[in-house]
Amino acid sequence: MLLPSHHRRAPPRRGGRQPRGGEGSGVADLSSRLAGFLFLLALVAAALCLSSSSSRACSGRRHEEGGSRETLPGGSGATPRVTIFAAPRPPPEGSPARQELAVRSWLALPGNVSVVLLGVHASWLVTAGRLGRRVTVDAAIDSAFMGTPFFHSIVARAQAAPDSDICVLVDAEIILLPEIFDALAHFSKVDRDWFLVAMSRNITEFHYQLADNGSHWVRADGKNVSFKKLQEIPADKWASESSDRGLIMAWNSPSSPLHAGVLPSFLYGRGAHNWWLTHEVLSSEMRLVFDASSLVLGLYPESFSSMHDVSSSKNDRLPAGSWEYNVNRHLAAIYGSYCYRLPRRHSTVLHKVVKQSEEYTFSKADELTLSDFIISKEEKAHGGGSLWRNENSCLSGHLHSSDLPYSLSMLLELAADKNRSVVLGVAGVSYRDMLMTWACRLRYLRVTNFIVCALDHETYEFSVLQGLPVFRDPLSPKNVSFDDCHFGTKCFQQVTKVKSRIVLEILKLGYNVLLSDVDVYWFDNPMPFLYSLGPATFGAQSDEYNDTGPINLPRRLNSGFYFARSDNATVTVMQMIVKHATNSGLSEQPSFYDVMCGENGTNRISDDKCLEANTNLTVVFLNRDLFPNGAYKGLWEKHDVQSTCKELGCFILHNNWINGRKKKLQRQMSSGLWDYDPSSRLCLQDWSDRGSFRQMGHFYPFEDSDR
Incomplete structure (x- = not known):
């Protein structure tokens, strides 16, 4: 299949009319004899050609069996559609000058x-507009709360590319040379799925730039520079801790899987993920793997000459010992076989690619040659050695190093909006998938001022690996049931009391809090509306299910969605609620109503308000068309829940008034109000297959798992 095709040339065609009689007959006879002689020569030549072709084909088969070098297929064919994906890093970590030069080279x-x-930084939209229609910006990828995109989301976006024959994934500051397209054009004729990997050249100085029309490179004095000259620039070896950034990866058949198993939630640009993916593609043996590191496909300039405005340097970049790097090492150590020394065996899919006389040839190989371009710390100290996997990623200490270095007060400072307001979600292990669909929805709405309180260590670690701004409550109950922690259970009573206590702590730190249970689906960001209620006002959802009549009747305040301001009146009332709930054998919800509206509603001042007598705090029961509970107007039973709610003008819809975790999950999935794929641990995007989750809601048994 990978051998070159050999075609026999057709014999010369005989044609034309024969002259008749007279003087022309001798000429015709001579012509006829000459034609016959030429025909015999053609037959001999064809026989020799056939023999030669057969010999080469047999020789090619022997080469393939023996692992010798072969020529990659050439010939005619449609030009492949190549899409290059990159996630630029904003300053100061990334350099806009380097990134724009790299994109122009592409x-x-x-x-x-x-x-x-890929990403949401405003400067990339400006860059794309300046560079033309062939450059687009896609913000629909998952990112951690610090803004770092997720590698598995980037790969999934590339796999979903609808109009591409070949995907290329490369660091946003790597300059690509024309050699890469020539190589990809040759590989595009291979009729099997393949994966190409190459190490870019790490160069210290780069004194060249593209001419205005982008057709050629020039020196500082304006003189042209050949591509061959660029390929000959002296390169340094990559340091092992940063070598992951230098890999260039490309593959065909974007919709086909790259490897067996699940791609973990690596943080992009924080090490290990490119090496891990290359290793898993190779070990899965689902694709041919081409090691093209002998070709100079790209250059990574660490610095520019004075003609460039460099806004960052290596010293500005995130240190390799930061917690984000530790998360990636942790994932590399526990997923796949990257950190396991498997028995050495002959690879059936790995081929080394070289170029000879303008032809690309390959030969079977047992190991990647990428380590030839890397120097490890041990080599620096002792000299020698080789590197395939980064052993630092496989140290057992990283298995327990996925804690965030942020306290609650630090997270609040990072997350709060300009009004010092935050959204708080609280969840335990039984609701972590619902926590993620809630977080994905907030990300989609560009609500970034949320934080998460984890009720247990499993949820805390899961949230860290999912990029959530999470903190652990050390006083949370330890015996939280997986399936029996819904309204009315003893477990529910214990868990809800955590929420009011955490809200009070945040209010005392000077931040306003919108408490939102994770089973609340957001259609739009309600924060501006809630903030407009004004000071000394407490806005809460009504749990009244009757369509008409007062909505603030006794025990009809829902403590799963409310907005509390950090003022003296609210802090005082929340202290009263926490104390009341502590001494109650019920959940915290009755305590909210009894403290603020009085037992039996003695503090009601209208059909939708109460006035707390000691502090004059006004309690507003929110309009149910805008903030409906799970029993209001039978919204969850509508054929198209989303359209119905949008017609009402809903900000949110609470998935309550239903017993049991499984029924709650099933109702939300089947309605289409689901934004998370638990199997890939990705938020569902516009390019995702959402229909399958609606079907899962109808048929999924929701069995417990160890994910």
């Missing part, structure tokens, strides 16, 4: 090339 490649920049 656009200068021959052939059908387009570029997709």
